Amino acid sequence: MEPAPSLAPVAALLGTWRGEGAxxxxxxxxxxxxDEVVFTDVGKPFLHYVQRSWSADGSPMHTETGYLRIPGAGTAELILAQPMGQTELAEGTVVAEADSLVLEFQARVANSATAKQVDATRRRYELTGDRLVTTFAMAAVGQPMTHHLHSDMRRV
Ligand code: HEM
Known part of the structure; x- marks a missing residue:
């Protein structure tokens, strides 16, 4: 089954990606x-997204899940749930070219009463061929917008 027409710009993300992060x-x-990221087509005009990570000894680290939507030409939304008590409403852009795809988001964050305070986040996903590179920054726990994560994955 073909993904919904609105998803054509991000169809290259479908599948499982795995690699190393710092x-x-x-x-x-x-x-x-x-790091592992899976984008799945569920037959609706959004992709399901799930991320998982593990430490070097195989222990589970962070995980998050949500939905990627392409509401209009060049725009993208990532609606995310965080197990540490946040939800992220990430809005931004998608730029699809012949051999690359770049998604950039800035998110508003809602925190539960017990969560560590995250005020805003920024994410970037750059796909080139079979390589997906992600970066993540956040303004959190009293710090200004600062780098937190970088990962470099390949399609598996
Ligand atoms: C691959 C994904 C991620 C990994 C491997 C990761 C890993 C870590 C580690 C090892 C720590 C320090 C120990 C701890 O407090 O658990 C930490 C702290 C933290 N992370 Fe992440 N993280 C990830 C994603 C995220 C995301 C997406 C957010 C926000 C939406 C986030 C927010 C935080 C916060 C608020 C802290 C606490 C900082 C502090 O207490 O000073 N992390 N993370």
Whole structure:
């Protein structure tokens, strides 16, 4: 089944991506992780998105899930649930060219009463051939917008 027409610009993301990542933030120790992202077509005008990560010893680290929508030409939305008590409403742009795809988002964040405070996030996904590179920054726990994550994945 073909994805919905609105998803044509991001159809190249469909499938499973896996690779290595590294993270930092001014308030924590640097770390590395294995990252996996899966985009699935469910037959509706959005892709389901799930991310999982593991430490070097195989222990689960972060996971998040949500939906990728392409509401209009050149625009993209990623609606995300975070297990640490946040939801992210990430809005931005999609630029699809012959051999590359770039998605950039800035998110408003809602925090539960018990969550560590995350005020805003920025995400970038760059697909070139079978390589997907992600970066993530956040304004959180009193820090201004600062880099937290970078991962470099291949299609599996
Ligand atoms: C691959 C994905 C991610 C990994 C591997 C990861 C890993 C980590 C690690 C190891 C820490 C320090 C220890 C801890 O508090 O658990 C941390 C802290 C934190 N992360 Fe992430 N993280 C990821 C994604 C995210 C995302 C998407 C957000 C926000 C939406 C986020 C927000 C935070 C916050 C608020 C802290 C606490 C900082 C502090 O207490 O000073 N992380 N993360």
């Amino acid at each position: 993270g930092s933030y001014p308030t924590i120790e640097d770390f590395t992780y294995t």
